[in-house]
Amino acid sequence: MSTPQPPGPSPSAPLPMTPDLNRILPNADRSSLDQLFSLGEYYLKNKQYSDATKVLTLAAKNNHLPAQMALARIYSKGLGTAQSYSNALEWYKRAAESDDPVAEFNVGYFYANGYGIEKDMAKAILWYRLSIRHGFANAQFHLAMALQIDTSDSKALEESFSLMAQAAAAGFPDAQYQLARMYAKGMGCARSSTKALAILKRLPESSKILFLTGYIYFTTPALKKQTEALKLWSRAAAEGDGMSAHNVGHCYQWGLAGLELDYNEAMYWYTRAENMGFKESQIGIYECWYWLEEYDKVYEKLEQALKDGFTSAHAYLGHCFFFGHGVKQDYDQAVLHYVQVPEEYRDVSIHLQLxxxxxxxxxxxxxxxxxxxxxxxxxxxxxxxxxxxxxxxxxxxxxxxxxxxxxxxxxxxxxxxxxxxxxxxxxxxxxxxxxxxxxxxxxxxxxxxxxxxxxxxxx
Structure with missing residues (x-):
């Protein structure tokens, strides 16, 4: 992610003569600074990082934009020096003073991820907005994703959709996938499985393409392709996609898509998903153990799920205490867990027990x-x-x-x-x-x- 750089010396060319820095720097004219930058680029290509850092620093301190960007990359990647996001951020900010969209985007990206500074999404969004003034697709994409954090904010979702469409039109692959995802779910736009599928068909096949296509098939009754969705999810799972493996398990757990209800088969798929790093499958695992009356395993898994941040586990912990499944019956503990279940997870069983x-x-x-x-x-x-x-x-x-x-x-x-x-x-x-x-x-x-x-x- 950088602005186009002027070509440096050919790697096969002899090392250029080092300019007389004492002569160049007092005047610091553009051509002299370009010489320093070219020399710095040469050193970088030959992995002479210490020399590159020295030369680029001289040019960067004299407000040479490409040198500032190159120096920021050196510190960000730790090339020949200790990795320092704070130093990288400092140079990206200096470069952003020149109204450079890539530098502005990178400052926002560092704030969004807490690189070299405390994470601050509000500031990240401000910097992304500066970058998108120049039509920078990467900034449009990341701003669009940031605006989806609050899914209840309809105006933010509409802006997210508009930005995602712009980035997708600019040929940004991740934006094209996310635009299909937004059409599939109706985020910031009218839901359209037709438009979503049309976008996905133009993209190279991958596990995430298989996953999303399967989801569209499964959740669009008019398509009547739930069985095909299972096949796509199985293929995606074979490529290591945990969410797809989870969804296959979900279908076995509830007897969906023409499958016979089978808790053991569901457990197999949920376990595969969890082993792929998809921690949400813990929920399906403890639910299956509950229905299989493996209550000792249920309680252990529920406690782990809570530690991993899955507050919905309070529901089944409440059931365990209410009915004495795997633990001593304790209505006080049951109520304590029931009232901590997030509203979106409060099903009829919780209402009834309360x-x-x-x-x-x-x-x-x-x-x-x-x-x-x-x-x-x-x-x-x-x-x-x-x-x-x-x-x-x-x-x-x-x-x-x-x-x-x-x-x-x-x-x-x-x-x-x-x-x-x-x-x-x-x-x-x-x-x-x-x-x-x-x-x-x-x-x-x-x-x-x-x-x-x-x-x-x-x-």
């Missing part, structure tokens, strides 16, 4: 029937059998709602049909069931409406 805590005064929560019924309503799902029972239980007794026995019985019947033991016993108690049917033990269920959202997308 509703039960309010209903029965568990986990240090004071009994509150109104709050209990609100949460139980939020936790009701027809594919979640135990929620159907508690909905009926509240209606039968008027807990947080108007007492309504007939409506309660309707919920108990739904629960019984879903093979919930408590619903069956409620119907027997109320004399509405005279021929008990063998029920299947209740297992918790996750809201199926959340399943597709758990496919990994961002890279």
């Amino acid at each position: 509703g039960r805590c309010y209903l029965e005064g568990l986990g240090g929560i004071e009994r509150n029937l109104d709050a209990a019924y609100i949460l139980i309503q939020m936790g009701t799902l027809e594919t979640y059998p135990t929620s159907l029972y508690y909905r009926g239980y509240c209606l039968e007794n008027g807990f947080g709602c108007t007492k309504n026995l007939e409506e309660a019985i309707e919920w108990y019947i739904k629960g019984f049909k879903a093979k919930d033991k408590d619903s069956q016993e409620a119907l027997l108690r109320l004399g509405r069931l005279h021929d008990p049917t063998t029920y299947v033990a209740y297992h918790m269920s996750i809201d199926p409406g959340l399943i597709n959202d758990e496919l990994c997308f961002d890279d």
